Each structure stands twice: as C-alpha cells, then as structure tokens.
Amino acid sequence: MGEPTIAELVETHAVDGGTTKSAIYKGLGLMFAGLALAGVFIPGWPTVSWAVPAAFFFSLSSKRLFRWTLSNRFFGGAMYKYYATGKTIPRHAKIGICTMIALSAAISAFGVFKVSYPADPGYGPTTIAIAGLIGIWYVARVVKTRAQTDSCLVE
16 A cells, blocks of 8 residues: 555545634644745755644644645645654654754853853753753754655655
8 A cells, every 4th residue: 555645634634613723723824834935945944844843733723724734835845844744853854953952052051151150050951952862862862853854745
C-alpha cells in the first residue's frame, strides 16, 4: 500500500469545529501560516518550522485549512511527507535540531550567567541547561525518525 492521499490524511487528522476553542486554534494557525509564508520571501527565515504548528492548529479547527497546509506550493510537500510518514522527520534533521537546541541553550545559559553573576547562584543557567537537555531528549527519543530521506514533493 502506498502513501495516503491528502483527502485520507485530512479525514484521519483533522476535525471541523464551531466552538470558541476552534476559533482560537484557527487564529493561531493563521498566525503561524503567515509566519511560514514570510519564510518563503525572507532569506534565513524558517518556513516549515512555522508550517508545522499551523498544520497542527488547523487540524484541530478546519479541514479546509488543514488540506491547504498539505497541498500549498510553498511548504505543502514537506507537510504532506510529515503526515504521510506518520509524523516523522529525517535523521539529518533530528541531528540539526538537537545541535541547534544545544547551541542555543549553551549560549543562553552562558549569557544569563555572565549577566547575573554573582547575584544568581546558578539557578538561571541551570534551568536553561535542563530545558535544553529535555528538548534534546524529546527530539532524539520521542519524535519518530523517517526511515529514508527521499524527496518531499507530492506527486
């Protein structure tokens, strides 16, 4: 059996809602989708990183908008592959994400330590380091790894 169609993914992962909570999710999804679309035009600005939460919020609020995140020409291919492979990411992406978390946490902890020393006995930098380690653990162990890193294009 091949990869699921967009319609099958929408039926599996999305709901339509008319509640206040659904409206909030739709608003958050639109905000993240706007940030993702900005990444198409702004060099260095992430695109798919913003599209993932947009798709998540749209899946909780609107089948039509969730379908759009899976099929648009800018980041739809990557989002489709993410959902079609069971919400997995390639191994090289996991390594990059863990590296960025480690660098960000290290720089942040060092910066907080430099600014707050000697007033802070180390709680700030320690908290940042622990949060970074939790993030690395989550990405490395909880997020599923995609078996192969083939193209993200929807055929």
